Amino acid sequence: MLSIVTPSFNSEKYIRNCVDSVRHACAGTDYEHLIADGGSTDKTLEILKEYPEVSVVSEPDQGMYDALNKAITRAKGTWIGHLNSDEQYNKKGLQMALAKIANQTTLDAIMSPTVMLNGQLDFLQLFKQVIIPKPVDALWCMPIQSCSFLYKKALWERASYDTNYHAVADHVWFRKQMELGINIGLIPEPIGIFTWHADNISNTTGVSSGENALSDINRASFRLKWAKHVYRFKKWLAGGYRSSPVNYEYFKDGHCEQAYIEKPALKVKQSALR
Numbered sequence: 001m002l003s004i005v006t007p008s009f010n011s012e013k014y015i016r017n018c019v020d021s022v023r024h025a026c027a028g029t030d031y032e033h034l035i036a037d038g039g040s041t042d043k044t045l046e047i048l049k050e051y052p053e054v055s056v057v058s059e060p061d062q063g064m065y066d067a068l069n070k071a072i073t074r075a076k077g078t079w080i081g082h083l084n085s086d087e088q089y090n091k092k093g094l095q096m097a098l099a100k101i102a103n104q105t106t107l108d109a110i111m112s113p114t115v116m117l118n119g120q121l122d123f124l125q126l127f128k129q130v131i132i133p134k135p136v137d138a139l140w141c142m143p144i145q146s147c148s149f150l151y152k153k154a155l156w157e158r159a160s161y162d163t164n165y166h167a168v169a170d171h172v173w174f175r176k177q178m179e180l181g182i183n184i185g186l187i188p189e190p191i192g193i194f195t196w197h198a199d200n201i202s203n204t205t206g207v208s209s210g211e212n213a214l215s216d217i218n219r220a221s222f223r224l225k226w227a228k229h230v231y232r233f234k235k236w237l238a239g240g241y242r243s244s245p246v247n248y249e250y251f252k253d254g255h256c257e258q259a260y261i262e263k264p265a266l267k268v269k270q271s272a273l274r
Contacts, residue, residue: 001033002098003077003153004089007067009038012047012194017121019051021088021193024249024256027139029098029250034075035085038065044085065169074155080153082170086195087147090115093189097150100185109151109177110185111144113246119197121252126264127194130240132186135178136227138216142171143231147192147268155182161167171213193250224261241266 004022007252008015022033034049036059037044048056050178055074061067072080079101097110114127133143159176161169218224235241247260 001077002026002029002079002081002150003072003075004031004033004081004083005068005071005075006033006035006039006083006085007038007061007064007071008035008044008085009067010040010042010044012040014086015044016047016254017066018053018083018085019048020251020254020256021090021249022052022083022241024251025089025091025094027091029095032076034071036061036071038063038067062163063166065080065165066163067246068179069160069163072153072160075153077207078153079150080156081150082146083192084147086197086199088193088195088250089147090190090250092249093148093191096187096189097132097191098185101150104185105181107185108155109149109244110182110187110191111150112148112187113190114145114148115190115193115246115248115250117193117195117250119194119195121250122253123197123259123261123264125188125268126243126246126261126266128180129232130186130188130238131234132184133231134227136224137231138171138175138178139214140215140219140224140228144194145194146170147194150191151177151182165211165213168211168213175213185213190246190248193248196246 035054035056037056038061039058045058048054093112101107101110111129113129116124116127118124127145137143155177161173164204165172243263243266245262246264250257
């Protein structure tokens with residue numbers, strides 16, 4: 001079973017799209033959708049009452065990663081998908097990931113490229129992840145997007161999210177998992193759809209807190225500079241810097257939309273991500 005865990009708090013703007021995408025992408029799949037709500041005071045909980053298949057627990061928490069830990073604690077699945085309330089799943093990518101998981105039983109996790117949209121759900125860029133990172137790569141960047149990363153619950157059981165962090169605990173967690181050893185698979189189709197908007201934690205909490213998942217690392221060291229060059233060279237060889245068509249499904253205002261981008265941007269200016 002796949003357990004999809006979603007932390008939420010006052011998420012009325014995006015939560016319906018998130019849940020609709022899960023329902024659509026997981027049709028015919030053995031799955032559960034667990035939402036850990038932090039005590040929303042907007043219409044989030046009212047909207048979620050329209051989805052009886054979704055398991056919702058609403059109570060005060062210490063932030064997103066505390067909510068994730070709570071949700072995963074009650075997860076029944078062998079595999080976990082972390083999907084934030086403003087993110088969505090792309091059905092083709094998710095189904096491809098689940099098929100690979102079923103066929104390659106030694107995998108601990110699976111990753112993919114990620115479609116990135118703006119707050120109006122217009123296409124921004126493709127985070128084109130085409131190579132599997134090495135442990136050293138987690139020491140100079142966060143090489144995955146959580147919405148395009150599925151992993152065995154056993155990984156979380158050996159190391160949960162550190163709630164001392166409020167913005168970068170996913171990077172801290174991924175570093176730890178890489179250090180402990182993890183067998184990651186890769187698929188070419190995007191699993192997740194990430195939404196850039198003004199209320200992203202990276203734009204709010206992350207900026208104000210000054211948190212740094214790499215505070216103990218000398219990122220200017222020769223070792224990491226070399227690792228960065230090696231990573232980028234391998235990505236170039238794998239076509240990671242070459243734009244190629246991408247198609248995906250996403251939900252907007254209760255409707256499933258089809259999108260085809262012939263030459264997706266692979267990088268946009270930071271000003272466009274606000």
